[in-house]
Every structure is written in C-alpha cells, then in structure tokens.
Amino acid sequence: xxxxxxxxxxxxxxxxxxxxxxxxxxxxxxxxxxxxxxxxxxxxxxxxxxxxxxxxxxxxxxxxxxxxxxxxxxxxxxxxxxxxxxxxxxxxxxxxxxxxxxxxxxx
Amino acid sequence: xxxxxxxxxxxxxxxxxxxxxxxxxxxxxxxxxxxxxxxxxxxxxxxxxxxxxxxxxxxxxxxxxxxxxxxxxxxxxxxxxxxxxxxxxxxxxxxxxxxxxxxxxxxxxxxxxxxxxxxxxxxxxxxxxxx
Numbered sequence: 001x002x003x004x005x006x007x008x009x010x011x012x013x014x015x016x017x018x019x020x021x022x023x024x025x026x027x028x029x030x031x032x033x034x035x036x037x038x039x040x041x042x043x044x045x046x047x048x049x050x051x052x053x054x055x056x057x058x059x060x061x062x063x064x065x066x067x068x069x070x071x072x073x074x075x076x077x078x079x080x081x082x083x084x085x086x087x088x089x090x091x092x093x094x095x096x097x098x099x100x101x102x103x104x105x106x107x
Numbered sequence: 108x109x110x111x112x113x114x115x116x117x118x119x120x121x122x123x124x125x126x127x128x129x130x131x132x133x134x135x136x137x138x139x140x141x142x143x144x145x146x147x148x149x150x151x152x153x154x155x156x157x158x159x160x161x162x163x164x165x166x167x168x169x170x171x172x173x174x175x176x177x178x179x180x181x182x183x184x185x186x187x188x189x190x191x192x193x194x195x196x197x198x199x200x201x202x203x204x205x206x207x208x209x210x211x212x213x214x215x216x217x218x219x220x221x222x223x224x225x226x227x228x229x230x231x232x233x234x235x236x237x238x
Contacts, residue, residue, distance in 0.1 A: 001168075001169070030213075030220070031213065031220075031222070032220075032222060034224040034225070036152075036225070038152075042230075043202055043228040043229065043230055043231060044144075044152065044202070044225070044228055045228070046207075046224055046225060046226050049207075049209065049222055049224040049226075050209065050211050050220075050222040050224075053209070053211065053222075055224075055226065067215075085151075087151065087152050089152075089154070089224075089225075091222065091223050091224060094157070094166045095154050095166065095167070095168040095169070096142075096154040096157075097154060098151060098152045098153065098154060099151070100151050101151040101152070
C-alpha cells in the first residue's frame with residue numbers, strides 16, 4: 001500500500017496569512033493526488049483533484065502543486081472558515097490512502 | 108440536489124454484525140463507482156472499500172477484507188456495507204462517497220489520464236462497538 005505523510009501535523013496561522021501543507025507519497029503517484037477539507041463534526045469536502053485542479057465552487061485562494069512523490073496545498077489569504085483539518089489522498093492505486101491530516105488552527 | 112444519506116449505524120457488541128446503507132439522489136447512481144470511508148473518534152480518514160458501477164469489481168483495505176462486504180442495488184440507488192465480526196477498532200463514523208472522474212491531459216507527456224476523487228459525501232453514520 002502507498003503511504004501518505006503530511007507535514008506539519010498541526011499549524012497555527014492568522015487570518016490573511018499564506019500557509020502551505022506538504023504531502024509526501026511513499027512511492028510515485030504521478031498527479032493522482034487529491035486534497036480535502038474537513039471541519040469539525042462535518043463530512044470532508046473536495047478541494048483539489050489531480051494535484052492542481054481546483055474543484056468546482058472552491059475559492060481560488062486554494063491551490064495545489066506537485067507530482068510524483070511530493071505535493072503541496074497552499075492557501076493564500078486565510079479566511080476564518082479555512083481553519084479546519086486537511087487531508088491528502090492518492091488515487092493512483094488501491095487501496096486509496098489518506099495522509100494523517102493537518103490541523104490548521106487560529107493563532 | 109445531489110445527496111448521499113447514510114443509515115444503519117448502531118451500538119453493537121464485539122463479534123456482532125451490521126448493514127450500513129447509503130441512499131443516493133440527484134444524480135445517475137449507476138454511472139459512478141461508490142466508496143466507503145471511515146473515521147475513528149479523533150482520528151483521520153481511512154478508505155475502506157469501493158465498488159464499480161455494475162458491482163462487478165470490489166476492493167477493500169486489508170484491515171477489513173473478509174469481514175466487510177460492499178454491495179449496491181442500482182434499482183434502489185443504494186450502496187451497502189455489510190460488517191461482520193465487529194471489533195472495537197471498527198468504532199467510527201462511516202461515510203459513503205461518490206467517485207467523480209475527470210479526463211485530463213498531462214502537460215508533460217501529452218497523454219490523457221482518468222483522475223478519480225470523492226466529490227460527494229454523506230454526513231456519515233456512527234458505528235460503536237462495545238460490550
């Protein structure tokens with residue numbers, strides 16, 4: 001199985017900041033990498049698919065990049081509603097696997 | 108409105124069984140792979156299983172293979188997760204999700220690839236395993 005490792009596990013930032021979350025795959029997954037946001041008590045929401053494609057309705061302050069084993073999710077100009085948990089997930093092979101998550105907290 | 112609604116979660120004893128259901132509406136259910144994902148209390152997301160449009164292919168994470176069975180009924184727009192031999196570590200919120208797809212050209216290779224992702228999620232149903 002492909003292991004996905006996110007860093008950092010938690011992150012403190014302020015409204016308006018630019019933050020970057022990293023995801024590393026244990027083997028190459030090309031661009032088969034998705035990012036999700038999950039607010040406490042809610043279901044996850046898709047943000048980015050195919051490493052860099054913004055899903056419909058997602059604000060343009062979210063962006064993704066990378067290919068192979070190293071990927072990043074960047075949020076430019078943090079808004080109050082962005083403080084949540086973020087997960088990467090590879091769709092290159094089965095079982096699909098998620099990163100352990102990154103908790104983005106308000107500083 | 109595109110929607111997924113899970114049901115069937117319960118408090119069960121170790122060794123027990125459950126059937127989780129997920130009812131879909133607002134889209135052509137028979138055109139999509141469907142997936143179950145779970146989340147233990149205070150933990151991250153774990154992909155559990157998925158099933159092809161016609162039910163002919165099913166895949167599982169190792170930790171549930173042989174105990175969990177995914178199935179679907181396209182006439183009822185529903186996907187199911189049959190869970191046997193429940194263990195304490197199966198305690199979690201179970202989400203069903205739709206597998207959306209997009210065909211995208213890779214700028215480096217000029218080849219086109221089919222990318223899948225979980226684009227619609229239900230609100231989840233809770234399974235608690237305890238004596």
